[in-house]
Amino acid sequence: MRDIAIVSFAQSHHARAISTHNEVEMLMPLLGEAMGAAGITKDRVDFVCSGSSDYLAGQPFSFVMTLDAFGPWPPISESHVDMDGAWAVYEAWVKMQSGHADIALVYAYGKSSPGDIRRVLSRQLDPYYLQPLWPDSVALAALQARAGLDAGTFTAEQMAEVAARSRRAAVDNPFAQLAGDVEAATLLDAPDFLAPLKMHDCAPVSDGAAVLILAAEDIARELSDRPAWIRGIDHRIEPHALGLRDLTTSASTRLAGEKAGVHHGEVDLAELHAPFTHQELILSEALGLGDGVSINPSGGALGANPVMAAGLVRMGEAATRISRGDANRAVAHATSGPCLQQNLVCVLEGE
Amino acid sequence: MAEITLPPRLEGVEPVRSIRVPASIHYRYTAGEASSKFLREVAKKRLVGQQCPLCKKVYVPPRGCCPTDGVPTVGEVELKDTGTITSFCIVNVPFMQNLMEIPYVGALILLDGSDLPIMHLIQEIPADQVVPGMRVEAVWVPDDEIGPTLESIKYFRPNGEPDAPLETYKEHV
């Protein structure tokens, strides 16, 4: 396998609604920022891959017009996934492994504000048995949380602790949307939102975008003083029906973590894409992350959750910390589907 | 497909073959900064395009970004509501939500001073008399109906000028 690294990352100031800008306007400055930081212009990019979903903002082919933000002229080699941008990184990484590209640019964006994200995400479900009931994303996560609480996998106190820690961490993250110095005990006093979930257990609704640049071998060293090398990347999926899964654990994360080589060394930090507090606990357990691991130092998805970009942001946040020298070995994770149905795990290292 | 076996109570029962599942999702569409600026001018019957600072091309309607350079189109250029038909299509098929009487002409119209044709309707001329190069002008809806939408231009019609020679719009066909 070729050595491939994340060499640059840029993200928006995620917010409940970025309504002054359309998707192109939201993305364009970030593309310039990410390429500027790597010291390259667009002509050096061999491959572009993006992640987004038509359903979020209700616009078929929204990714088609959004590509204009890159200025794809002369024509470029480009692809798009209707998945979180973390999977676009995977496609770009494969393209680079096959020798077709040395520098790849990946972007992802999502605006949840134009629609009701809870209803929109119900369109991901089985179209015969589930869609007609309109079960929303929070409700399904609540079923998962209760299963874990009943099984003794985690406690409401641990969930609140995740929320409090994430918000405290997000204070130092200028891009986060939800931050603050708050105690878990205070959070636990709040009324139920969708029991057993309280509001603090759920990620905020966010608009946002992110851009990440990958480079191979010596080019990575040219573009970054300290590239974040991808040492392993893998993703796995589980059965769709909730009744066919053990909701208290994440078999697909465990497997993806093994394949990506999480255990081949000590992990300094992990950026986990957990839109709900209990999902962070499930993911940490599945990845075997011990007490010494700093989890979601950015505040995670609980600090800002731009759907379709939130997983890509996790990769960028982990890579940025390696490039800054804050960490030497990090795990980045992205999820897709109801109750962690599909998961991607990436292991990043400094030199 | 393999044959399925049914429990006794389903044997001989007329099977369900399809289900109806209507689905409706409501969104709030945001035009964005550049389009909003443009549409607010449309409400004043003005067509204000934007120009790329690098390639100098003028886009109407602007979307805030030069599609070839990937930079914000910052310069503003006011255009007249006249232009040239670069190509067209005669529509003979009724479409959903479409109140047009068929046949009607949808044309690519290069507004004078702009660099990208827009698609709009051509009226006040029989469909079979529309030709490329035809000079046209916008017909606006009555003043009290004008708003920040491209629907404020009802259609385009010939403005009586002689057809433009191909050289003047060759880059666009």
Added chain:
Amino acid sequence: MGKERVAIVGCGQTKHVATNDGSIATVVRQAAAAALADAQMTWSDIDAVVIGKAPDFFEGLMMPELYLADALGAVGKPMFRVHTAGSVGGSTAIVAQDLIAAGVHERVLTVAFEKQSESEAMWALAVALPFQPPMHAGAGGYFAPHIRSYMRRSNAPDHIGILVALKDRLNALKNPYAHLHEHGITFDSVKDSIMLWDPIRYSETCPSSDGAFAMVMTNEKGGDAAAAAGRPPAWVKGTAFRSEPTMFAGRDQVNPRGGQECASDVYKQAGITDPRKEIDVVEMYVPFSWFEPMWLENLHFAEEGTGWKLVEDGVTQMDGDLPVNCSGGVLSTNPIGASGMIRFGEAAMQVRGQAGEHQIDGAKTALGHAYGGGSQFFAMWIVGAEKP
């Protein structure tokens, strides 16, 4: 080409129809199971699944890979979804082959589908966005002016489109999987069909189909094993994507630069210097008949302005020296998200000698071509009977 050679060892598809009576899962499953059977593999042999389709609005199913994981045997495996507009079927095949070429996996299943009968696909394409001018003429209304421009630029006579439509529909009669089987079709019946979007007639447009196409790909070792077992694979000799902006000043929508450069790239990878001579058969994405002469020029088979002459001279007929769309093409079968993969897969079937009645004898090198959006997305591959 990547580090590993890639071989297509299994192809499968549904009988394409207006309405497939099964569930959405059944449609993808039928194609995938057929491809596996053709490859003499079982579900457990597959390392990863790559799926493609056009907008999720068509079936009202957001990120359908989630619901389809079980049907495609993907549980516990990597499952990947691609969406690049109309070119998606081709792009999906390229992403799948990259997984092998990069040495990430040994055996990959790829499938692309659309079940247009779930909704009116035309609606999904014509969502009226606020603030736009009041024109909803569908895909034909978008492409017709560009076809008119082509006719004007090339001085092509009006009957060229009719010849293409007639050829493709007659070819479809030799393909049991094609959607349209119009036994009574004639030059005059195409000519007399209603002019929908002048200059596009009804019989010069593609149908709306339910269907899927799947392929099983493997590395050199797997390809050699299949060949040794008397099941010749198709070897991938080159792949390329190109995209350009949808709308920009001076954009040539008749002969887009993205398509030209995509073709040049894929030919270069395959070592092809004279495509007209070296390519034996082409599966080209032609949803409206006039795109055949336009793409013949865009893909460097003819000088600019002369593609229509190849059509008129019968060069692209099955008995011509550059047969195009022996399967009947998109004009006979259009499950949108799958249409690109059908082009790629039919190209593979030709060089494997498994195209049945629409087989071109001795086809050694084939081009699969897909495009999407407003002719700004391109995906192509060259496959060959001989190992590159």
Added chain:
Amino acid sequence: MGEAEVLTAPLVIEYPFSRTTGPVIGAFFTALREGFIVGIKGADGRVIVPPVEYDPETSEELTEIVEVGSAGVVTTWAWVSEPLADQPLDRPFAWALIKLDGADTAFLHAVDTGGDATALTTGARVTARWRAARPDGDTTEDDGVRRFREGHILDIECFEIEGES
């Protein structure tokens, strides 16, 4: 540009989807119309409800439809104090995964407790509340309001705690 100056407008994406079911999903809906519930035998012999077409472990096509009970046990649940549009009930209710008698897997539906957030527990027994069968000879056209069972997941209006009605 300030938020007030940016133009917005409502956009509705609406489709009257008609979905063909094939025989397995069709059997489930046929049974619902007739007022009972079926599942399917998985490759390992367990009974999966609602029936899936392909085995989640072995991927093989499943074919043996079997009848299960209309009552069962709640394996997990969530309390909805503010239902969203189109959900099965417009007053507070519970979503639950329910393992029906004779089934080995749980499935999702709504449970009506009359609005009582404390009535339900994990392990509680619940039973289906059925919509009425279409009376013989009734041919009223459907106007979008579901009055009778027609072969749809909402032929079960919801579940309710056993013994309470």
